[in-house]
Amino acid sequence: MRLFTQLLILCISTTLPAQTTFTRLSEEAAANLAAAKGTFVIIDFYATWCGPCKTMDERVWSQDTVQALQSRFVNRRVDATNTNTELAKYGIKAIPALIIQDANGKEYFRKVGYMTEEAIVELLNQFPPGMEGPYAADFVATEQPDAFNSHFLRARHYQVAARAASGAIAARLANTSNDGLKDARKMLAKNKSNPESLVERLDLMEAENLLLSGRAKKALKLIAGLEDGLDARNNAHACYIKGMAYRKTGQPELAEECYDQLQEAEDNEEFLAMYAEKNPQ
Template identity: 25%
Template sequence: MKRIFVFALFAIGCTLAYSQVNWVRSYDVARAQALTANKFIVMDFWAVWCGPCKKMDSDMWETEKMAAHSDKFIFLKVDVDSNREIAMRYRASTIPKVIIMDASGEALWEEIGYRSASVYMKAFEEFPNEPAPTDQITKLVRETADENTYFSMGAWYQDLVKETENVRLKRGMLNASDNFFKMVQKEASTDALAQEAEFNLILNFAYRGAYKKAMKKVDKMEEAEMKNFIMAYCYKCEGQTEKMKEFMDKITSKDLLAQLD
């Protein structure tokens, strides 16, 4: 995996220019470019025999509308016939398939088949511009990540959810956050860190709108600031002001209280 930094030197020779998007043909080069430029990757699975893929090229990728997003992402074309390992990794058995992912390879949004450019363009337009935590992603790419790296990434994706109203993007980001917090639990060197990861996993249920489920789960946890915050947040979202205030009064963290304003 470390070789992607070497491959990045050949990035210019590995790109193909369509009318509005500069496509990269190498998975490793795309990840290296995304890491260097601090961008997300739009990965398009296709094949030369795929009719809908060709229509997608002419109706979306090659249109002027794509110009607005040409600098926002790194664009990667993956031929499923010559890159079967990558296709299998991302379950691209049906094409076209488009995935938005980070430089570490964490998939955040996907769409299978081509029906309308508006579905894809909406995701591109609403995807947050928040810079990724480069140090943490670098460790993930280089396979040197530790419990703190996983926690930082879980928290970052959790915060990123607040930057978009797109339900599918939120779902993908919360799933990514879950994955990282579960890695924290797996690698945690202390019970306290494992418990903090558990609180954040429960908070993600609340951010999905599963308030009753979140409260039921957190009610079993030991008394803590995060427990009171999650209860207050859920009651706030349910419109139960008095219940919310009951738990807010137990919170001393200004940061947590500010999130309930």
């Protein structure tokens, strides 16, 4: 009897599915929840007959480290057996497949095939913790398409999100910030209003987006033509961008010179804090 009980427990333990944090939310419900939480949506395309899918459940999605990171996202699972419409919509032809998108449906990541726990952890860590500001700015820009401030704030909020992200995700967010900058420039041209300090601020934001996208040399080139006569805030921003760009291009001496200039600059609190965060002593 005791042997039978042990065998029964063993059979049950080996057949129970791994516990994951995925839900069966609809596409619309997941998007609404992501907008409310200020986060992204993870979509996992899965089937019970898919061996690699089940292995990922056992070795990846059920792990505490992964689930702790997933708690920052809306997690949605799509059964590839029964949802041919969604498979076609997303262009999924093989599983397992993983897509991460924002609340507006903009795609930030796509991968077909098995991913290790280490790869998932590295991926999820690239995403910023909060998207409330960018989502609110998206709404305002849609409601007020002819207002300079709505596009400027959209560019600003996405840049802040890009600063909190890393890798390819930071680059994608920076590109969205650039979209806002382009629309803001159009509004300035349309209104025939081009205050020099404001134009320079847009240029510096574009330079920082280049930096956030991994194009430090291009950021330095853009700043080279902006340094004369900048107001206090723009000068501090320029010092920050140059210092970070020199670090990324392997020029620590020049980076230190820029940091010294940043410390001496007026209106430098925001950029000093950012520099210290990015370059802890």
